[in-house]
Each structure stands twice: as C-alpha cells, then as structure tokens.
Amino acid sequence: MKFKNNSFRLDSTDIKILELLQEDARQTYTAIGKRLGIAHSTVYDRVRRMEKYGIIKKYTTLVDTEKAGVKTVTAIMTIYTDPKESEKVAEKLSKIPQVLEVYTSLSEELQIIAKVAAENQESLHEFIATTVAPLQGVLRIKTSIITKKFKETQHLIVNDPKELTPTNSKITNKNEGKSASEK
Amino acid sequence: MKNEAEIKALKTVPREKAFYFFTSIGNYTGENASSLREFMEKIKIVDAKSLEFHLYRGDFEKWTAEVLENTRLAEDIKRLKNASLTGESLRNELYATVAKELKRLTNLILTSE
Missing domain, CATH: 1.10.10.10 (Winged helix-like DNA-binding domain superfamily/Winged helix DNA-binding domain)
Known part of the structure; x- marks a missing residue:
C-alpha cells in the first residue's frame, strides 16, 4: 500500500x-x-x-429470493436513447427503487441497460409504460424477462491495481x- | 357555444399520459400518441403486432375512456375486440373507427361555432 x-x-x-x-x-x-x-x-x-x-x-446481505418465498419478475431493459438525454435518463432511472442496476453502453447506438424487478409481468409492463417510456429522450425499449438464474455473484476479481484517491x-x-x- | 365534451376529446395530453405503443410486455416501439389525431396517424404506421397486443389487453379502450374521456370511442374499440381481428384487417378497422370518431367530433365543433 x-x-x-x-x-x-x-x-x-x-x-x-x-x-x-x-x-x-x-x-x-x-x-x-x-x-x-x-x-x-x-x-x-x-x-x-x-x-x-x-x-x-458497503457490507450487504445476498438474499436468495426464491428460498425467501419472494415472488418477483426480474427483467433486463435495453433502453435506446437520444445521446443528448441519456445521462439524464440513466440518472432518473437510478433514483427509482424498482430499478436495481443501471449501466450505459456504447455499441452502434447509445444504450442504457437496466435491471428491474416487479411483482409480476403485468406490473412490470405498467411500470415500463408509465414510468420509463415517457422519460424525455427514450427512443425505444427492449425488455427481456429473466426465466432462470444460473449464476449470481458479487465477486469482482481485482487484478489491475489502480492508483486511487479518497472518495x-x-x-x-x-x-x-x-x-x-x-x- | 362550443361543445366542451367534444373539445375535451380532441385535446392534447401531457407526455406522461400519452399512449405508448408496445409490441409485447416491456417492448416499446418508440411510437406514442398525445391526441386522438396523433393516435389515428400512429395506427397507420405501427407494427400490426402492437395493435393486436394493445387491443386484446384492453389498453386502447382504457386510454380512450380514461385519458381522452371518450367512452363512445372506447365502446366502439371494445366491439372490435369481439370481431377477433388481426394484422392488416385490424389496422384498417381500427383506423376507420378512430377516423370516424375524429370526423364526428370535428364536425360537431365546427357546427356549434
């Protein structure tokens, strides 16, 4: 160190x-x-x-929602946005509790990838239609509902030590x- | 005096109350409509799958009744559901239904002026 x-x-x-x-x-x-x-x-x-x-x-707890009996639908949304608005869209999504993770990605088009949880498919659709689609700058959305989880880990292999400053x-x-x- | 109900039915609604066209759960086409006229125009261009998705979920009748406050049109759309239409025949019938209502409302406003 x-x-x-x-x-x-x-x-x-x-x-x-x-x-x-x-x-x-x-x-x-x-x-x-x-x-x-x-x-x-x-x-x-x-x-x-x-x-x-x-x-x-932080230190957190990884809960097996299936064993805990929590019935939820989890989905991955790919949100295509106007490049000028994408930061704002990502920030707004990040503030919504149902949205679990938010990432931006640069491929052919600027995309936001977000993981979202809902009680069932109907409430998932309702949420996307009334909260996500109306956001300024959202061009279209593709949603994939997760049907089976094969792996989930919080582990991150750190193999490229970087110089860091206090945050x-x-x-x-x-x-x-x-x-x-x-x- | 202008007919208030008819004017209401032709209003432009704010972004959060617009109709957003999806093809399936969570898959937004990028097309939306903020007024009856825009709704009619979008019926012409959206994927027919989107029209089927929303018609049989009752989304069109719900939006026209609750947001545009046009129960008459909502009833007409509901009737289309019973005809079990799909694809282009659904598009044509839905377009004709909305266009007819739009014409009726416009005429009512023009004649009351």
Whole structure:
C-alpha cells in the first residue's frame, strides 16, 4: 500500500483481503489474518483504509429470493436513447427503487441497460409504460424477462491495481463499514 | 357555444399520459400518441403486432375512456375486440373507427361555432 499525493495503490495483500471479504464479509480480521499469514491489526488497518477511500463501499446481505418465498419478475431493459438525454435518463432511472442496476453502453447506438424487478409481468409492463417510456429522450425499449438464474455473484476479481484517491473520507458512524463480527 | 365534451376529446395530453405503443410486455416501439389525431396517424404506421397486443389487453379502450374521456370511442374499440381481428384487417378497422370518431367530433365543433 503506497501513499503518494493523497492516493494509494492496492497491493497483493489488499487484493487478497478484498477477495476474502467478498467470500465472506462476516469473518473476523483475525481469521483473515490467519489465512494470509499477517497480523489482525494489519488486516484492520488495511480494511479501514479501503473503506475510507471508498474501495469497500458497503457490507450487504445476498438474499436468495426464491428460498425467501419472494415472488418477483426480474427483467433486463435495453433502453435506446437520444445521446443528448441519456445521462439524464440513466440518472432518473437510478433514483427509482424498482430499478436495481443501471449501466450505459456504447455499441452502434447509445444504450442504457437496466435491471428491474416487479411483482409480476403485468406490473412490470405498467411500470415500463408509465414510468420509463415517457422519460424525455427514450427512443425505444427492449425488455427481456429473466426465466432462470444460473449464476449470481458479487465477486469482482481485482487484478489491475489502480492508483486511487479518497472518495469517502467522512466516516460518521463508528460501526459503519465494520463486518458484523467486529461490531 | 362550443361543445366542451367534444373539445375535451380532441385535446392534447401531457407526455406522461400519452399512449405508448408496445409490441409485447416491456417492448416499446418508440411510437406514442398525445391526441386522438396523433393516435389515428400512429395506427397507420405501427407494427400490426402492437395493435393486436394493445387491443386484446384492453389498453386502447382504457386510454380512450380514461385519458381522452371518450367512452363512445372506447365502446366502439371494445366491439372490435369481439370481431377477433388481426394484422392488416385490424389496422384498417381500427383506423376507420378512430377516423370516424375524429370526423364526428370535428364536425360537431365546427357546427356549434
């Protein structure tokens, strides 16, 4: 972990810590340290720093909605937009709770790709027809309803360490960002 | 004095109340209509699949009744549903139905002026 002009570069230890946390964010710093052969205090320092710099954004829970009995329809919308309006459309979509993920993509045409959840197919259509289609700059929409999930992971293999600057240096809650077992 | 109901039925509605043409669940064609006249024009050009999708879901009758506040046209469209039309014959019949209503409303306004 090198510091230079208020920025730092992730090293292989940071990456290994991230990989272990992505595997199980509830494991203790001691357990992580043991697996990596380093002191728990080193793990703690590095985790705190990565939280401060916004590399670790949050600790969350991955719920198996099927087992939880939550009946939802999930769909992927490809929204073709007027290039001048696409940023605004993406921002507006991002504010809607039913929209789970929003991406922009540049292929032949400018597209927004968004994952959306609804109670059933009818409410999905209603939502797209009354909320998404009327947005200024939306040219057309293609929607694919997901029928079966084969894989879902939050893991991101970090193999290209980059120089980073702090994005989230304000930590208001002492417990915020700590794994459950450390609280 | 102008006929208020007829004028209402010919109004242009805001963007969020326009009719958006889809071909199936979530698949928006990019065509929309904010008035009865525009609706009639779009019937001519949208994919016939879109007309079938909306007619049999009851979307046309719902929009004409609730947004354009034209229950008469909504009833006429509902009747088309029972005729089990598809493709170009549906397009022609739907267009003729809307065009007839548009002409009736326009004439009523002109004669009351």
